Amino acid sequence: MASPSPSNHFAFFDLPESFELDKDELASRYRRLAAALHPDRFASGSERDRAQALAKTAMLNDAFDTLRHATRRAEYLLSLNGVELADESRTLKDTAFLMQQMEWREALMDIEDADGIDAMRKTILDARAALHQEFTSLYGQQDFDAAADTVRKLKFVDKMLIEIERLEESLLDY
Structure with missing residues (x-):
């Protein structure tokens, strides 16, 4: 294995x-x-x-956390290509997706x-899978602006999944 490089999460691994x-x-x-770099x-x-x-372990943990989550990985890939989405205030202009958000x-x-929760979760997971494919295609074509819009959609879908989990927990509390 190559020596870990903190300059790029992919190179690190x-x-x-x-x-x-x-x-x-x-x-x-x-x-x-983690075993090789452990401070002990x-x-x-x-x-x-x-x-x-200690510093390399912190970098390792950050890199792992970023790469293991698809939306964060997509955002990181875009950042490697000069597209920064972190802390941005730009809104999505895709009216069809905005309408879909309202419907969801x-x-x-x-x-x-529980049946309603399961159906909604499946709908959102299917949407996420389609967005993953869309990102893969757009990123492969180096259409980074469109890929960034896809990441914005993924962030919304991720939030919806969290809301579904919260709703499920509240329904189970009864």
């Missing part, structure tokens, strides 16, 4: 820069790197060695049972 990624391989490489291995080393091990929110408010 010796993986190609790609949205499609083998999560099991990522996890395996994470475990190996440098407990008898110099203060500098211990500090570097209304449907979510009308859910009263």
Whole structure:
């Protein structure tokens, strides 16, 4: 395995820069790197060695967290290509998707049972899968502006999944 490079999360794990990624391989490489970089291995080393091990472990954890989540991975890929989405205030101009959001929110408010939650979750997971494919295609074509809009949609879909989980928890509390 190549020496970990903190300048690029993919390079850190010796993986190609790609949205499609083998999560099991990522996890395996994470475990190996975590064991090799663990600060306890440098407990008898110099203060500098211990500090570097701690810093590299923090970078490793950040890189792993970013790459294992598809939406964060997509956002990171765009950042590598000069498109920064973090802390932006730009809104989506896709009226069809905006209407879809409103319909999903209304449907979510009308859910009263587990069957409704399951159906809504399936709808949103299907939408997320389609957006993943859309991002892969747009990113592959280097249409970074359109890919960024897809990431904005993915962020909304991720929030919807969290809202579905919260609703499910509240319904189970009864």
